[in-house]
Amino acid sequence: MARFFNTNAFRLAALYFALFAGSVLALFAFFYLSTAGFIETQIEQTVGAEIRGLQEQYEQLGEAGLVALVRERSLNERVDNMIYVMTDPFMHEIAGNLSAWPQRITPVKPGWITFPFDVHTRTGTEVHTALGTQLIVGGDRLLVARDLLDATVFRQHVLSTIAWGALISLGLGIIGGLLMTRQMLRRVETVANTTRHIIHGDLTQRIPLTGSGDEFDQLGGNLNTMLDQIERLMVGMRQVTDNIAHDLRTPLSRLRSRLEVTLLEKPNTARYAEVLRETIAEADQLLGTFNALLSIAEAEAGSRRDASTTADLAEIARNVAELYEPVADDKGLTLTVSVPDSLHVRGDRHLLSQAIANLLDNALKYTPSGTVSLSAARDGDVARIEVLDTGPGIPPDRREVVFDRFVRLEGSRSTPGNGLGLSLVRAVATLHGGNVRLEDNEPGLKAVFILPAVPAAQTETLRASDARPAA
């Protein structure tokens, strides 16, 4: 329960209730003030009209007529609660339905007066209050009043109605506030429950949505999208881990059995040295794989990204081509290079060099004969690097898979390589806001590497700043 009082929802509900109660009370107060006086006003009007009527009668019929009229009116059992008292100048009652002139009313006082009077009922005597006014005609006095019983009853009725109304409204307010709070808490609770499940390892859980599209739904939807992303990443990670386990365990176990078998053989220093050298070479290959994995992870994490540095893709391509030219030559392949004078992109020269080197390395490795060509060109807003070969190519349905870590196509297992080259190329492309894809070169493979280019207008200034000697 303490938790409940600490929630925002409770605070909101309390605030809501306070505002609600305040406005209900203000409304009722206004209602009371404007209705409670209503009956009194009506009595005043009735009595006033009666007085005016009697005065007119007096003027037409004279004193005797008035006395007769008052007597006649007083005969009725005060059905309309009217009170009449008429006295002579010496305060002797002439006519009326009240036993005596009310004591509290001083003989001459104009305006409205309230006074108590006795009402004889079957059970006894009650004291009622009356509201009236007096009229002086000739020497006589006439008091016309009306019992305030109706007004009192009405006022009490109004008061109790208001009291009940207020009570019910406030009660409803509290219940409403609690329900509202509960409702909000429940929505938050579902989110909390889901996240708890996820924390405990069930990543398939999603936050249930009501479909109303309200803020809670939006929040839940966003969280679900985030969870989808995390799940995708985790699946990817698991795949990578599986691949690593497979691709590293195989050479490691091979290495281990080689050492074990050598130990079983008859001791022979020359043979030992030979095996040790082989083992070192194999360990180096494993380390190379680890390093490649690390480079990919670094590129993927974007830890080397520095948007302020620019690199000349044309120069990078030329240098990489120059590095690989003897390799092509040795293999009897023609390597053609076509790059502009300069082609600036924002990015890391080392990573870009490595990416292009990997593409070229692959092309040269898998092309038995023919031509490999490397071209770089500006294509609108992008810099486009293409590596084309006349090798066996890659079937369309495998052109995406080969970017995954450790994926090597059947038939390429005999060539050296760790299946990480293209993964790095893709990581570098993504890091620089570009992409890489494989297409059909008919025949052969065409690798297209695209990066956002530095706008041509900036290129001139860049070329000028590149002129300073390298550090």
Added chain:
Amino acid sequence: MVAAMKLLVIEDDRAAAAYIAKGLAESGYVVDQAFEGRDGLFMASSGKYDALIVDRMLPNMDGLSLISALRAAEVRTPVLILSALGAVDDRVKGLRAGGDDYLVKPFAFAELLARIEALLRRGPSVQATTKLKVGELELDLLARTVSRQGRAIDLLPREFSLLEFLMRHAGQVVTRTMLLESVWDYHFDPQTNVIDVHISRLRHKLDKGFAHPMLQTVRGAGYRLSVG
């Protein structure tokens, strides 16, 4: 070796330190060891070592601070930094702190040995020479010409740079990584052994038609340009 060169290995991983020290001792060096930063700085400050091998992550005082402190104290002993951090930025930081070379762990011992040798031989001889001469091989840095026994050898620009580096380190083993870093300024490992191909081309041009080969392959380590 006339007088054995003295090296100081500052490395907190005792197994790695022992392996490095043993290997260096086998190669004819006198090796001292320190296992944490402050001891290392104290020993290195004596100035009696010909080269230092400093791990980047050390207890009490990290390797880069140690090198900065040494350089501030005018100790110019060449330093080889060892580090598990291999990104280009890390390398730049290491060299900026005053290191002379940067070797990423894990490394082949042959690589460490080659780099130490390069550091030791470098010394003050990096004066503004315009001509390099190794045995019968001559390289003119200004005219950008190469000749052996007076016979001109036609080289491509990159082959020229490659030969220049080999001649500056004549008699020493230079590794593929050293060549990639120094001649091409690449800090990654190309999958195909491109350096071998470049070397064999250069060798073809240098040694063809001569009685003895000057450019040798050192198995498991790299290459050496020897007087022959």
